[in-house]
Amino acid sequence: GAGVSQSPSNKVTEKGKDVELRCDPISGHTALYWYRQRLGQGLEFLIYFQGNSAPDKSGLPSDRFSAERTGESVSTLTIQRTQQEDSAVYLCASSLPLNNSPLHFGNGTRLTVT
Amino acid sequence: GNSVTQMEGPVTLSEEAFLTINCTYTATGYPSLFWYVQYPGEGLQLLLKATKADDKGSNKGFEATYRKETTSFHLEKGSVQVSDSAVYFCALSDQRGRGSTLGRLYFGRGTQLTVWP
Numbered sequence: 126g127a128g129v130s131q132s133p134s135n136k137v138t139e140k141g142k143d144v145e146l147r148c149d150p151i152s153g154h155t156a157l158y159w160y161r162q163r164l165g166q167g168l169e170f171l172i173y174f175q176g177n178s179a180p181d182k183s184g185l186p187s188d189r190f191s192a193e194r195t196g197e198s199v200s201t202l203t204i205q206r207t208q209q210e211d212s213a214v215y216l217c218a219s220s221l222p223l224n225n226s227p228l229h230f231g232n233g234t235r236l237t238v239t
Numbered sequence: 240g241n242s243v244t245q246m247e248g249p250v251t252l253s254e255e256a257f258l259t260i261n262c263t264y265t266a267t268g269y270p271s272l273f274w275y276v277q278y279p280g281e282g283l284q285l286l287l288k289a290t291k292a293d294d295k296g297s298n299k300g301f302e303a304t305y306r307k308e309t310t311s312f313h314l315e316k317g318s319v320q321v322s323d324s325a326v327y328f329c330a331l332s333d334q335r336g337r338g339s340t341l342g343r344l345y346f347g348r349g350t351q352l353t354v355w356p
Contacts, residue, residue: 129282158343167243168328168346181343216283227273228344230282 127151129231131217137237138207146202146234150219157200158228159184159192160216168216174200175222207238241266245329245347252319252354260314260350262303262329270331272296272305272312273344277326286314286327319354326351 130149138144150157159171170184174194185191189207194200204211214235218228246261264270274286274296287296292307301316312329330344 160346165348167348168330168344170343170345173343218283227285227288228275228283230275230284232280232282 129217129219129229131215131231131234133234134232135235135237137239140209140238141206143203143205144207144236146204146215146217146236148200148202148217148219148231150198150200150217151229152198153221154219154229155197155222156220156226157194158218158220159200159202160218161213162216162233163213171202171215204236207236209238212236212238241270241331241333241345243329243331243345243347245327246350247348248326249351249353252352254321254354254356255318256354258314258316258319258323258352260327260329260352262312262314262347264310264312264329264331266310266331266333268333270333272303273330273332274301274303274312274314275328275330275346277328277349279325283328319352321354321356324352324354 157174160168173181189205192202214233216233218230220226271290273288275283276286287298289296289305295304329347
């Protein structure tokens with residue numbers, strides 16, 4: 126497909142379990158971003174990749190959160206020992222590595238921690 | 240620091256009504272400003288942008304003007320349609336120098352717009 130693809134679209138997990146969220150960016154988009162959107166809140170920046178490296182991880186809320194990217198393509202966001210406050214929609218976006226290049230967003234993964 | 244404050248919703252209008260969604264920002268440097276829209280069941284997509292003061296972004300009948308003096312980027316449309324029902328997000332991009340986080344956006348909370356026929 127031509128757009129950013131995220132999987133799964135929905136994930137329900139028990140508190141304390143680990144989860145992995147996947148993002149397939151648009152081909153050729155070397156910049157990749159993860160955002161989080163809690164109910165009724167704005168989008169919260171988590172991490173930015175340029176290629177396979179992450180020059181800005183400042184938004185990761187705790188050391189339970191980590192992300193990696195391989196082949197300048199797929200990225201995985203991992204949340205260990207999930208907590209109820211992790212419940213949110215996790216959005217991935219990609220763009221060309223240019224200032225003001227628009228971000229192309231996926232439909233997100235809705236994570237519910239019970 | 241960088242932040243965006245936008246009008247809280249929900250906003251409910253009748254078709255053909257005039258729309259304004261207010262957005263103000265705080266930024267260091269000279270940010271670019273954006274409006275993104277999220278239609279039901281879809282991902283966020285860019286609606287319009289402005290990269291410097293006094294620029295006007297426009298798309299699909301929507302307009303917003305980058306006002307540096309009032310640090311605002313209000314979204315307007317003269318006559319809304321049912322198909323405009325969506326969540327609208329104001330955002331800014333930090334224009335720091337080379338090596339910065341290209342394209343990182345700071346978002347407002349979003350404004351839900353519902354247009355009735």
